[in-house]
Amino acid sequence: MAEQTVNLAVGDTLPELTLPPVTRTTLALFAGASGDHNPIHIDIDFARKAGMPDVFAHGMLSMAWLGRFLTAWRPQSQLRNWSVRFLGITHLGDRMTCSGRVVELFEEGGEQRAKLEIQTSNQNGEVKIAGDAVVSLS
């Protein structure tokens, strides 16, 4: 594949992925699709009883968006491993952007690989999730 041969350098950025604002519908659909039915994400009465002002997004929704972001850059078959830390709550109305950059190029397992730093941030630039991913370039 031609795009695979494009030279990458440390510091290169990935094309960003910007998402529509988080709505209650987004959370209801994700609860059903992901199987995470924790009412704290879909039932405001439950959320308030638990001491939260409102429902809030599943961390895994944002991680799934990061998955879209990564697999839009390279096919999923080249994604070796990745992990993220959930740093802050993603709220209703937040407009999230996935971004990332190459931080290391190395050889492992008989193939060229890139290590990426990735994150999601909201419209105010607040980072909500940060992590890293290892992607094969071979």
Next chain:
Amino acid sequence: MIDKKWIGYTGPEVTFDIERGRLKFFAQAIGETNPVYVDREAAQAAGYRDLPVPPTFLLAADFDSDELFSTLAKMGVPLGKILHGEQGYTYHLPVCAGETVVVQSKITDIYDKKGGALEFVVRDSTVMNAAGALAAEFRSVIVVRN
């Protein structure tokens, strides 16, 4: 505080059917429109047997079986008090619609910060395919707000 005796607890093997309709629903819920994830022919053209599970999907095995939440309940942790701290995946083999995988999870660490105000439960899971090969591994860190 969570009893540290739970470190080392291994849950039952959970059987999880990878259904094409569920994968399409998941793609819709996250706004994924790449045909590889929603169109069987596109998936096959990309070298898959059927729709591949997207990178984060396999955690659904944990939720559908209620294994994660029921284990937390047994540990005395209420649902309203948990947050997701970390999540990671390592991939070995593709997993596609039509497959049945077996997922098993083990609690590998429990620790606290801020004098017990926050507790962390680390859980490592393996995903085996029908041939008995390790297809993927994932790690979840659950934070408990005390």
